[in-house]
Amino acid sequence: MDMIEACDLRQSYRGRVIIDGLSVRLGPGIVSLLGPNGAGKTTLLRTLATIKPPTSGTFSVDGHVIDSPAALQQARHRIGYLPQAFGYDPSLTVQDFVHYAAWIRGVPRQQRSSHVASVLDDVRLAEHAKTKMRKLSGGMIRRAGIAWALVGEPAVVLLDEPTVGLDPQQRVAFREIVSRCGQQATVVLSTHLVDDVDALGGDVVVMNEGRALFHGTKDELAALGDAPSTGATPLERGYIRVLENAEATAI
Numbered sequence: 292m293d294m295i296e297a298c299d300l301r302q303s304y305r306g307r308v309i310i311d312g313l314s315v316r317l318g319p320g321i322v323s324l325l326g327p328n329g330a331g332k333t334t335l336l337r338t339l340a341t342i343k344p345p346t347s348g349t350f351s352v353d354g355h356v357i358d359s360p361a362a363l364q365q366a367r368h369r370i371g372y373l374p375q376a377f378g379y380d381p382s383l384t385v386q387d388f389v390h391y392a393a394w395i396r397g398v399p400r401q402q403r404s405s406h407v408a409s410v411l412d413d414v415r416l417a418e419h420a421k422t423k424m425r426k427l428s429g430g431m432i433r434r435a436g437i438a439w440a441l442v443g444e445p446a447v448v449l450l451d452e453p454t455v456g457l458d459p460q461q462r463v464a465f466r467e468i469v470s471r472c473g474q475q476a477t478v479v480l481s482t483h484l485v486d487d488v489d490a491l492g493g494d495v496v497v498m499n500e501g502r503a504l505f506h507g508t509k510d511e512l513a514a515l516g517d518a519p520s521t522g523a524t525p526l527e528r529g530y531i532r533v534l535e536n537a538e539a540t541a542i
């Protein structure tokens with residue numbers, strides 16, 4: 292399974308530093324980027340998805356540094372990315388929407404139909420393959436988006452706030468899909484919900500102000516919440532403690 296390694300990564304928008312010298316190794320398996328609004332999670336994912344080149348620093352996918360157009364091209368075939376809001380033609384069927392992704396990702400023509408069917412099966416949308424995108428519920432649209440990200444069996448899957456807007460039942464179904472995905476690919480997802488981290492397991496990177504304040508397992512984060520402090524669960528207390536003691540725990 293591939294890993295992503297960021298080395299002193301910086302990203303700015305019009306001179307304003309958003310990612311501030313981040314060095315972190317993500318994967319294998321599931322990694323949750325947990326942080327408050329504005330922490331820089333989306334910006335980090337956009338950078339790793341090769342949408343916006345870093346201002347400075349480097350990152351690599353499975354040891355291959357993305358430092359040339361050829362490396363960039365190769366990395367794009369290994370990375371599946373689901374942005375927070377993604378566009379689609381509402382008149383397309385689910386199957387055509389995912390088929391289009393398969394074409395873009397260079398899945399060979401002869402394999403496209405069977406591959407699309409298998410991905411739709413993975414996200415539990417097989418029975419809606421012929422449904423128009425405009426007829427899907429919010430949870431189903433998310434699943435179609437995940438199918439889009441999974442097409443071509445990328446080694447790294449980046450999901451930006453994938454649980455936003457899902458009801459509790461859809462969230463449970465979604466987590467089950469991500470857990471299965473995490474067995475074959477490194478899945479990096481952003482969230483501001485401690486509940487997501489608790490349910491998904493894997494590693495957690497707590498981010499704030501463009502920095503990684505904590506990187507470990509959810510149990511290690513929960514262990515920081517043993518001492519009495521604000522928060523309903525040890526994991527929530529650990530998270531809040533990390534944010535409050537940013538200086539002491541910065542990595």
Ligand SMILES: Nc1ncnc2c1ncn2[C@@H]1O[C@H](COP(=O)(O)OP(=O)(O)OP(=O)(O)O)[C@@H](O)[C@H]1O
Pocket residue numbers: 304305309326327328329330331332333334335481483
């Ligand atoms: N395209 C952009 N141009 C200018 N500033 C931006 C842009 N995108 C993000 N920012 C700024 O970068 C900072 C980090 O935003 P980002 O969306 O990466 O955080 P986040 O952790 O994903 O937040 P949220 O949980 O609210 O999505 C914010 O202050 C935001 O205003």
